[in-house]
Amino acid sequence: MTDSSELSSTEKLLDSIRGDTPPQALSREPVPPLPESKGRSSLKGNALNNLCAGAYLGGDCLSLVLAGETKRGGAKEVVKWQVFPYPENMNMKSDRFPAFLRSALASFLTDSKNVSIWAAIETKDVKLRQLTLPNIPDAKLANAAMWALKKEIEIDLVNEIFDYEFISDVHVSGVKKKNVVAFSGDRAAVKGLKALFKSAGYSLAGVTATPFAIQNCILAGQPDTGGQPVVIVNIRRHRSEIFCMSEQGILVARSIKTGSYSLVESSMESGMVAGNITDIPWILAARQRLDDPGFEEMEASARRLLGKIQRTGEYCSNMFLENEPVAKYYFFGETDDSRAFINFSKEMIPGRATLFSPFQNDPGAMGLTMPTSAADRNGVIPALGIALSDKGITPNFLYTYKEKALESKAKKINMGIIAAGIAGLMICAGVWFWFDQMENQEIARRTSVETQLAKYDTQVTTDVLNKKNDQAKKKIEMIRQYANDYASLSVISELCALTPENIDILTLEADLAEPVDKDPKAKNEKSVGGRGPHLRLQGVVSAEFTALESTLTGYVMTLGDSPLFGNIEIENKKIEQKKELNMLNFTVDMEIF
Incomplete structure (x- = not known):
């Protein structure tokens, strides 16, 4: 079973960049009218600090989520979300797409200022491994992580951007070591997203990856996993993304070529199900019971998909968790409304399969409801994770360890310049004070000498000079005698x-x-x-x-x-x-x- 000819959003973007028409030239196109969109806004509307907009470019719609802090430094809350379907006959290759993106962002951010915008590349464009390295100095950690990753996976440093994230210090057989997550992202995919948003008139503050966006939800406690290892599965149209996570961070990020289309492909090709490829979420939603006639056609594909998911969880448990079983399997995507698929998942993974619904059980924290349809949730949840990104904790392919080192070096240089300037000013002030004191002392000494000279009226004659000379010789002779004696x-x-x-x-x-x-x-x-x-x-x-x-x-x-x-x-x-x-x-x- 292979993928459909329809490409994902990032693949379309890469094709447009590699094609003949540069994205920068597309921004001159007139802004197309926005199709009717879906969205919700926060009832609070007061999360005004550290605003971040997450943009997720799906196969047929653009999902935007805005998150911010009510109190500076506090937990992030969702302010609003909105889904913009692509206009008819428009895709990522269209010349008018940057204009559509510009109008969607302008409409979404119309009441917000100082918003940083983040986007994400897909899981298939990321290579990731969790590694245990020797306890080496921080300055050598990046190089060690890069070579350790190259031993595990074949990476091309010319066409890929390398970065790493330090997790914690660990002890292996009593020896202290460092636990890191090393990863690389497709350079063309990152460059494509940056160029697309620039052509739409917006600058990206960060480009992360879908696995790290989902990790943001776990770090925010949505949902609360209790520190136990979990597997999160996003079932998309032509691919399924599997993320294995624990307290240590991401353990495995895998993208497989089996998605919602694979579940209904045989039914659509045989004519048993009427509709086109965009109707898949609703076709799946019609499968409500395991004994529905329509479910028999998708059972085999569902069993193969769930088998791959289970094997990924078992691999993660054996390789990284010392055989500790995965506590939960969270699902979201185009199968969310299919009760038959969800119930079948619970049968194959008893007691551990459930829907992935960040913030769904905590509406007070955001003051709004999340999307209810599977088609909308498939884009809003990744966009929500992207919106929770933060420069300090979220990997950013525009701000890797190299940029962090340069920024740290620049800060040290600036601090050194400031310190040198302050020291120079203090030295100048000290010298000025010293000269002022010396001047006052010289004036006082001259005044004293002049006062003493005024008391005497001695005439300098030859006899006076000879007498002084004899006294000096005697003094010298006395000093020489003392020196000889002692x-x-x-x-x-x-x-x-x-x-x-x-x-x-x-x-x-x-x-x-x-x-x-x-x-x-x-x-x-x-x-x-x-x-x-x-x-x-x-x-x-x-x-x-x-x-x-x-x-x-x-x-x-x-x-x-x-x-x-x-x-x-x-x-x-x-x-x-x-x-x-x-x-x-x-x-x-x-x-x-």
Whole structure:
């Protein structure tokens, strides 16, 4: 059983992009009159914060849902929803479709401002796996997730957009690891949605995928799964999408080529059922009981479809849930009004099959009723999930980990610039204050000097200068005498301060006498008539055998850094071993400045 020739909305959009007519040129077409639409508005009408419109392009209609927050940061509530059937003889390839999209969005958002618009690519355009990675730094997590995904699925990074979502830290056999969901989306599908909305005069804030849109409903607690794993099935016209979810997020997202058309295909081809392909929801709705004659024709197809769904749930249970069974199987789509199909599902999956009805049991939270017909629910529920998208928790193919890293880097740079500017201003203020203080001190000092000078009337003569010169010479001579008298104490004090604990000084000989004659050109070198003040030191190093030489070298360098010693020479050194102790005897000669 194969798909019909009728294409899905995204496939039609891709064909239009790959065709000869660019979507940007289509916006010049006149706006066609909107067909009669269905919709509901919130009785509250006061959810005005963080408004988000979800747009779902179905096979034959456009579904729009608006959600927002009554209190900033609070839970999102549904403000309104509306379904716009495509005009007759119009599809995604039509030149007038961007004009239709523009008029539908304008009509839907006429009373709302600052609304971010999100759309979604289909499940078949997404490759997704939940992975367990080693506990690596966050900076390397993206690269590890990408290569791990490539081992599981063949992905083309040229034609696909890669991204990942960190779930949590886990412990496997006592080893800490990271649990992530890695996924890729068809680049052409994302580009097509972005180009279509741009040609309609609207910019998309985000492009997610249908699995993540349904995940938004679960995260919002609609319905409340109690933290148990569930399978959600969307039965569309030519495809069925199967999503296995748990507290860890999406485990499996699968799109199979079996849908509502497959259930009635044999009946329509044999002529038992009159109608065209757009009448399928109503044809299915006519099957109310398992013993209806019409249900016998679709039973085999329904059994095959439900078998695939069950096997997907069992695979998910075995691979990701340690054999924990799936708690619920939620169904929505074009089979919602077929009691026979729903009852048959409950027979094949006893006690676990039910309809997927987000917000249906909590009307007070939104103040409006959800669509009652299967045809409308098939588009409104995905649009509702898209409208619950948030930049912080919903994967966005327009804002992947690369854009997040660039934005984080830009924020750090901006914060650095701001911090540097503030620091510069504080430094300038400090310098200005310091200069002001210095100026005040100089003024006070000059005033004091001028006051003191005003008390004296001393004449500067040769005798006064000679007297001052003699006093200075005597003072210099006194200082030199003090230096000579206490030179030995200075040398010993400096040696004590610079000698480490593992070096013992055995002998110390110092000659502090000045040489008889000095060559004025020799400066700091040894004197001509004899050696200048010098010191001979004999010591021993106690350390590990391999550290003896390095310890002595470090000690000599430390002595050389002292302002008292210079021109240090190691005259001899000898390694000795006494009992189990390694020692290095050495003798150094150095000048005293």
